[in-house]
Amino acid sequence: MEGKESKTACSEGFSSIRLCVFLLALLALIVLAQLAQAGISRIWAVDDGEKVKRIDNNHPLATSSDNPVRDGSEVSLFGAKNEVSANEDGRFVVLPVENPRYRGNELFRAFENYYSPRVRELRNRYGLDAVVAGETDEWKRILLLRHWIKSSIAIDNENPTKTRGDTFAILDAALREGKFHCTHFSIVQHAVLNSFGYVTRRLGCGPGLKEDGGHHGVNEVWVNKFRKWVLIDAKYDVHFEKNQMPLSALDIRDEIWRDGAQSVVCVVGPDRHPMKPDSETGKSETRPDTYRWCSWETSTNRFTTFPATSTSTLIMLQDEIFKKNTWYRDGKPHWAYGTPYMILTTRRDWIEWTPNVITSKVTIEDTKARVFLSSCTPNFRSFQTKAGDDTWRDCSEEVELPLAKKGRNCFTFRTINLFGVAGPEHRVEIVYSLDKSEPTTPGTLFSESFDDGKLLNRGWYDGDVFNISADEAYLGVGCIEYPWEKGHTKPSGCSGVRHLFEPTEEVYLRCYIKLSPGWGWTNRTYHPHLMHFLTTENGKYHGPAASHLTLYVEPVNGKLRLAATDIQNKNAPHGLTQGPLRGGYNGKLYDSKEVLFDDSKWYCVEAMFKLNSLDVKNKRPNADGQLRGWFDGKLVIERTDIIFRSADFPGMKINQFLLTPYFGSGLLPHSQTLWIDELAVGTKRVGSVSPPDSSAASATSWGLMLERINQHFPFTFNGAADSAIVYANLKELTSP
Incomplete structure (x- = not known):
C-alpha cells in the first residue's frame, strides 16, 4: 500500500526533484512580480561570489546557457556561492528646500568695524554685556538693549541737549540728565546693536502730508530668527507687529497705503505689550502712519569711523506710490527732491537685502556633491556646517561632501560673524532617484x-x-x-x-x-x-x-x-x-x-483653450469653444461660447x-x-505645485523620488530549503 502511494505520488509529479523545480518556478514568479512592482531593471546571478557586470558582455556567464543574464524577463539562481544584486539606473537629485531667500547688497556698502576699539569701549563703559547676560535668544537680546536705551535717555523734542552727535557724547550727557529727540536715539541704537554684531541701519520716516509733515528717525535691524528686517524705535521702546510677526518699515508702509494699517499693532517693551497711540505731542510717532514715507541712509558705519564726516544720501523706493504722490516734510516737498542726495531705486529687493543669508550652488559628480557657498555677511568670520553630532564646525566656501544612495543626504550650513552671531540656517538635500526623467502629471504634454x-x-x-x-x-x-x-x-x-x-484641440497651461x-x-x-x-x-x-x-x-x-x-x-x-x-x-x-x-510675489497662472467644433455639412462654426483662466487656483476668466476657427480649418x-x-x-x-x-x-488641467514643507517625508513636489539603491544579498543555494531565505532577501531588496 505504501509503495502504491509512493508510485502515485511520483506519477503525479511530487518527487523531491519536481517539488524543487516547482518551488523555484513559483519563487521566480513571485520575484518577477516583486521586481516589476519595484521598477528594478535587472537581477544578476553571480558564480563563486563574482558579480556579473551588466555591461560586461565578455564575461563567461553573460552568454552561458546554464546561467542566462536576463533583463527582468527571467531569473536563474544556482551555484554554491552566489550574490543577487539589483542594479538600478538613477541619478542624484538636489531637492528644492525652503531656505531663506538670498538678496544681494547693492546699495549699502560700508558696515561698522568689529576691530574698532570703540566697539569694546562702548560695551565696557556702559556695562552692556550685563544688560543681556543669560539671554541667548537673539530677538530678546535686541529688545533688552533697546529697552536699556529708552531707560537711559530722556526725551525732549523741542530743546535737546547740545552735543557733538556722537554715541558716547549722547550717552554721557543722558547720564547727566541730558534730553534728546529721535535722531539721537537712532544714533545710539545703531551703535549699541552693531556693537553686538546685529546689522542695523538708520531711517528717516514721516506721514508725508502737507498738514502732517513731521519727521521721525528710527532704525531697522536684521533679525536672523525672522529672516527679515524689523523696524525698532528706541525713543518709545516700540516696534510694530501684524499677526505677532514684527514688521519692517516697508511692511508698515504697505499696510498704511493698503488699508490704513488696520491689522498693525504697536507693541512696547521687551514683553511686547500692545500700545495705543497717545494724543500727547510727539507720541503720534507711535502710529503706523508715521511710516507712510521712508528713506534709508546709505552710511552704515558712522559709529566706528567717527569723527570722520559722512555725506548723508537717502535711498527711496521709486514705485507707483512714489510716482503718484509727493513726500511733504514741514509743509514742503522733502528737501532731497531734485538733489544728488536722493538715491532712487525701483528694486525693492535691493532695499530688502539679506545679511548673513547663504546662497548655494551644487554640482554632483559620481557620489560626491560639491557645494559652493556665498553670503553678504558684515564682519564675516566663517561658514559653518553641522556635523552628525549636531555640533557646528567651520568650513570653507567650497565644500565636497560624500553622498549615500540610501535615504536623504541632508547638509546644513550657516554663517557666523566675528561677534559670534550666527545667520539663518541654509539646507541642501540630495536623494538618489531611480528615474532619470522628471515625472509628469497624466495628460502633461x-x-x-x-x-x-x-x-x-x-x-x-x-x-x-x-x-x-x-x-x-x-x-x-x-x-x-x-x-x-x-x-x-x-x-x-x-x-x-x-x-x-x-x-490637440484642448490645451492647458500652468506656470508661475x-x-x-x-x-x-x-x-x-x-x-x-x-x-x-x-x-x-x-x-x-x-x-x-x-x-x-x-x-x-x-x-x-x-x-x-x-x-x-x-x-x-x-x-x-x-x-x-x-x-x-x-x-x-x-x-x-x-x-x-x-x-x-x-x-515681488509669485503667482500661479493657469489657462485653458478648447477649439470650437464645426458644422461640417453646412460649413459653419459652432460657438462652443472655451477658455478659462485661473489665478492662484481661483477661476477669474471663463467663456464657453467662443468661435476660434472657421470651417476653413x-x-x-x-x-x-x-x-x-x-x-x-x-x-x-x-x-x-x-x-x-x-x-x-x-491636455488636462495640470494644477498648482507648492514649495515642499521642509519636514515632509516625500521627496519633492516634482514627483516621487525613489530612494532604493544597488543592494547585494549573498546566499548559498542548496535546493528548495533555501528558497525562503532567497525570497526574503529579494523581498527586502525590492521593498521601498
Whole structure:
C-alpha cells in the first residue's frame, strides 16, 4: 500500500526533484512580480561570489546557457556561492528646500568695524554685556538693549541737549540728565546693536502730508530668527507687529497705503505689550502712519569711523506710490527732491537685502556633491556646517561632501560673524532617484522647471541665450529671468523660445510668474505680450503677430488676459473669426474683472483653450469653444461660447507654445524684470505645485523620488530549503 502511494505520488509529479523545480518556478514568479512592482531593471546571478557586470558582455556567464543574464524577463539562481544584486539606473537629485531667500547688497556698502576699539569701549563703559547676560535668544537680546536705551535717555523734542552727535557724547550727557529727540536715539541704537554684531541701519520716516509733515528717525535691524528686517524705535521702546510677526518699515508702509494699517499693532517693551497711540505731542510717532514715507541712509558705519564726516544720501523706493504722490516734510516737498542726495531705486529687493543669508550652488559628480557657498555677511568670520553630532564646525566656501544612495543626504550650513552671531540656517538635500526623467502629471504634454539653461536639449527651439536665476526660483534651483532695460522692447540676455507638442484641440497651461519690485504697466489697453499658442495651420517658425490663430496669455495693467487673433485669415473664404482689422490688427480680449498681479510675489497662472467644433455639412462654426483662466487656483476668466476657427480649418489643432516676452516700442515704463518658473502644458488641467514643507517625508513636489539603491544579498543555494531565505532577501531588496 505504501509503495502504491509512493508510485502515485511520483506519477503525479511530487518527487523531491519536481517539488524543487516547482518551488523555484513559483519563487521566480513571485520575484518577477516583486521586481516589476519595484521598477528594478535587472537581477544578476553571480558564480563563486563574482558579480556579473551588466555591461560586461565578455564575461563567461553573460552568454552561458546554464546561467542566462536576463533583463527582468527571467531569473536563474544556482551555484554554491552566489550574490543577487539589483542594479538600478538613477541619478542624484538636489531637492528644492525652503531656505531663506538670498538678496544681494547693492546699495549699502560700508558696515561698522568689529576691530574698532570703540566697539569694546562702548560695551565696557556702559556695562552692556550685563544688560543681556543669560539671554541667548537673539530677538530678546535686541529688545533688552533697546529697552536699556529708552531707560537711559530722556526725551525732549523741542530743546535737546547740545552735543557733538556722537554715541558716547549722547550717552554721557543722558547720564547727566541730558534730553534728546529721535535722531539721537537712532544714533545710539545703531551703535549699541552693531556693537553686538546685529546689522542695523538708520531711517528717516514721516506721514508725508502737507498738514502732517513731521519727521521721525528710527532704525531697522536684521533679525536672523525672522529672516527679515524689523523696524525698532528706541525713543518709545516700540516696534510694530501684524499677526505677532514684527514688521519692517516697508511692511508698515504697505499696510498704511493698503488699508490704513488696520491689522498693525504697536507693541512696547521687551514683553511686547500692545500700545495705543497717545494724543500727547510727539507720541503720534507711535502710529503706523508715521511710516507712510521712508528713506534709508546709505552710511552704515558712522559709529566706528567717527569723527570722520559722512555725506548723508537717502535711498527711496521709486514705485507707483512714489510716482503718484509727493513726500511733504514741514509743509514742503522733502528737501532731497531734485538733489544728488536722493538715491532712487525701483528694486525693492535691493532695499530688502539679506545679511548673513547663504546662497548655494551644487554640482554632483559620481557620489560626491560639491557645494559652493556665498553670503553678504558684515564682519564675516566663517561658514559653518553641522556635523552628525549636531555640533557646528567651520568650513570653507567650497565644500565636497560624500553622498549615500540610501535615504536623504541632508547638509546644513550657516554663517557666523566675528561677534559670534550666527545667520539663518541654509539646507541642501540630495536623494538618489531611480528615474532619470522628471515625472509628469497624466495628460502633461511637456513641462519645464528652468533649473538650468539647457532648454534646447529638452525640446525647446528658436532661442539661444537663457538667463537662469538661482536666487529667485519659486521651486527647484532655478527659474527663467527676463530683464528689460529702459527703452528696449525685448528682454536683455534672455531669448524668446518655442516648444512643439502633440497636436490637440484642448490645451492647458500652468506656470508661475513673478514681477520685479516697482513693476510698471503700460497704462494702455495692451502689452506686454508674454505667452502664446499657435496651431498646425502655421509652421514651426511662424510669428505670433499674424497667424491663422494665435492664443495669448499675459498680464495687462495688473489683470490676467486671455486673447485670440487670426489676422492671417483676412482673405480666407470664411474670413476672420476674431473681429475686424483695425490698423492692420484684430483680436478679442478676455480680462479678469479685478487687478490681480502685484510685484515681488509669485503667482500661479493657469489657462485653458478648447477649439470650437464645426458644422461640417453646412460649413459653419459652432460657438462652443472655451477658455478659462485661473489665478492662484481661483477661476477669474471663463467663456464657453467662443468661435476660434472657421470651417476653413477643420483640421486645425493647437501644437506650439511660445514664450516671447515683449513690450511695444515706447511702452516699457522703466527697467524691470519678470521671472517664470514651473511651466507645464497638457491636455488636462495640470494644477498648482507648492514649495515642499521642509519636514515632509516625500521627496519633492516634482514627483516621487525613489530612494532604493544597488543592494547585494549573498546566499548559498542548496535546493528548495533555501528558497525562503532567497525570497526574503529579494523581498527586502525590492521593498521601498
